[in-house]
Amino acid sequence: METLKSLFYILIFPGLLFSICFGLILSGIDRKMVARMQRRIGPPIMQPFYDILKLAGKENLIPRVAAKKTFILAPLIGLISVITISLFIPFYGIYFFSGQFGDIIVILYLLTIPAVALIIGGAASGSPYASIGISREMVTMLSYEVPLVIIVLAVGAKAGIAISGNVTFSLKVIEDYQKLYGVNLANLATLPAALAFLFVIPAEVGTVPFDVAEAETEICEGPLVEYSGFYLGIYKLTQAVKMFIMGNLFVSLFLGGINFGNTILNVLFNILLIILVIVVSVSFVRSVVGRIRIEQTLKFFWTIPTVLAVISLILAYI
């Protein structure tokens, strides 16, 4: 029974099937919202599904100079690792494997694997555009990682000091803290961190204005320039799942601890919140601003979100 339950978690909810489907729906909602905000009709919400299916049916081209095995394996590893993260982030009151398998630092690090997979895959393609792309991807990662770690540490400090007297890295403790003291978003000490996190989400997911690494108009999608067919589809899928992961991470860090006493209701509410977070942080921003340059990305993340996060960290200790 335990094994069956674990398998259900791993393969269906919130693992493989759910995270892929929900990620794709999220990205569909995002596209629809952006279109509506720009007074277009936009694609149907199911459009990402059709895109992936279409890509899966296309021919796979591998350039002559590419390192073939790395080129093929990199997208797969990125996707699978990002799906494993979904098991470490609790839904309201449901802890899949989070209690024993991973804490926030682990999640932070697992989140770097898809980016690294993108970099390695791009590098393996041997294209000069991919070289520029991976260099930008790396610098983007350096930019958003600074506020991200401070945010996580600030929330951990706030929750841990209140609950057990010492800092914590456990998402469970953070959720318990929110059960007792109300959601973190409404908390003055962690509000700056929440705002900073909203800035981090688009960069982590790789959407406008922080999609310098994949700038289609300048460097032809950077690391993805040589990818086609099924493997390109996997990258798109990874991006979609990452959207779900980041949304869910925001919900459990800043909006956790809400309980209706009914599991299904809780899960549905959580899903609703994830959609809301993604619409606010990705779609709104995406529809009104243009892409910024790479050194502007770095400058932006090392100033505003970092300062916000540091304020939170300081407030957590007072």
Add this chain to the structure above:
Amino acid sequence: MNYVSSLPIIAIITPFIGAFLIGAISSNKKLLPAMKGIAIVSSLVSLVSLLFLTKPILLEGKVATYWLGNWMPQEQMAIGIGLEVDSFGLFTGLIITFSSFLSSIYSVTYMKEDNALDKYYTLFLLLLGSMIGFVLTGDLFNMYVMLEIMTFAAISLTAFRNNIYKSLEAGFKYIVIGSLGSTLILLGTVLIYAQTATLNMAQISALIHNNYTPVTILALAFMMAGYGVKAFLVPCHTWPPDAHMSAPSSVSMLLSGVMSKTGIYGFVRLLYMIFFSVGMAKMELLIILWGTLTMIVGASMAIIQTDFKRLLAFSSVSQIGYIIVAFGVGLSSKSSIGVLGTLGGLYHMINHASFKCLLFMCAGAVLHATGTTDITKLGGLSKKMPYTTILFLIAAFSISGLPPFNGFVSKWMIYQATYEAGYAPVTIIALIVSVFTLAYMMKLAQSVFFGELPKKLEEVKEVPLTMSITMGVFALACLVEGLFPKIISKYLLEPAAYSIYNLHNYIDVMFTKGFAEKMFKNKIPIPNMTYEMAGYWRPEAWFVLFIVILIGFIIGVGISLNFVKKNNIDTTCNFGDKYGVFTGGEKEEFAPIAGGDLFWGLRHNLKGYFGFLEKAHSGVVNDYVTWVISCTAVLSIYLFAVL
């Protein structure tokens, strides 16, 4: 708890005997295979004799002693030289002998093209013997002697390829800065001897326990600076980039991966034993700040390098910073956090040895195959050297701490320890430096192994089997250490950490039972330690999850592709590689982007900082010596102010 054994002395003396044997037969060039044999066999004997010691020392917690010439202590005064092997010494010794044994096998093929191999193997064995002697001895002056042999063997090996100008320059820098470090250590030893009239470490630590006089404080400052040079802490980190770059890779892996550990060993012995400073917040702060500085400067310098081995050398500097920070937290008065720090530091020691040796071996393989380590001239080697590429990627992921590789576990323990000890800025810096590490490793991957293959390198071949096997062993070590932290922790780290804190036993074993208690008047508490306190990260479980999802995904894709196939679209057999990359109209050979072109966004924003660092590392030995001297001065002032 005492365990008298002659195995330690066998482990030390075999390499020395081997070195002299090679020296004796060196006139006959026909005996070269015999010399190689002697080198391998001597290092194997050292390794095996230390392996025999694991059962009594690591598992049963005994401490092995051996008095040279049977000069036992008289009336509780040590007269002769005593070897004393506790778990920590054995732990470091195992790292040393294991890496050296593999390096000796690697050398056989790697050094085939060089001449004067008799001198190479002599120096190699001297280096090995002195490193083992350094960690197994219980005598302060003997430590200095071993350090001196080690330094001079290393200098000669650095300048071994003396037809290259760079090697001589590196050797010169090393000889100046290295001797300065040794001199500082000697001065410290002399001052301590003048105070205590003994050179036995156990006795010294009993005598000057919590009993600082101005002379001992000065000695502490000198010795810290000296070991700082050996473990290349900023600002004494200026010799390794040159030395590691120009030494043959089989030696630079030892210099960087293993010899730096002897510096750390010295540091730990100094701080945890001779000058017992556990619980001293000021000392803790100093060490943590020093380590953090080392971490930042090493990583920032590494990111702007354009030479494979030079980059690796700076990355070593940065990783040593992590270890020092961890041991700094180990001094914390809150024992549970302190132990977490110590465990993390020990773990990072063994991890650093495995991935840094592997990285230098990969650099050596690239040098062996192509004749250069300049990353602006390399590229696209993954097609020619697939095996080396995989091993390089494993090492690169390990050093940048991607789960589930080994670097992650140790770094994660260090983050937890620093954060729980209340050093949040240090945790943040450590986390960000880790991303920097990833950045420069990706730069190497892109510029050396991926990207476009230059025309010159089209004839390149994969390295011979003996080299790749030794590299594979290290890669395996990286994976095992990453996936089974519980086992590593239980059998290696916990005994070593226990022995670091168990000062009483160390002293009692050398003398009589109860000696330490009489000297200290109160017992030093030894904290409990397990990996469990580190928290929640079970790499093996994550790995299982990963595999299950992968299988599920492949099955799902298989089913859906079948569904797609009904529409007569063939997706599976189109792996043809007839297409060139898209270059926007440029000719392919003019298009590659690698090396210095990467990370423009970062360098543009921080050009002041990087410019300052580049200017500071001027390459002038006089400046570097000034840095070491000022470091000593700052340390002395700080220590006099706080102690």
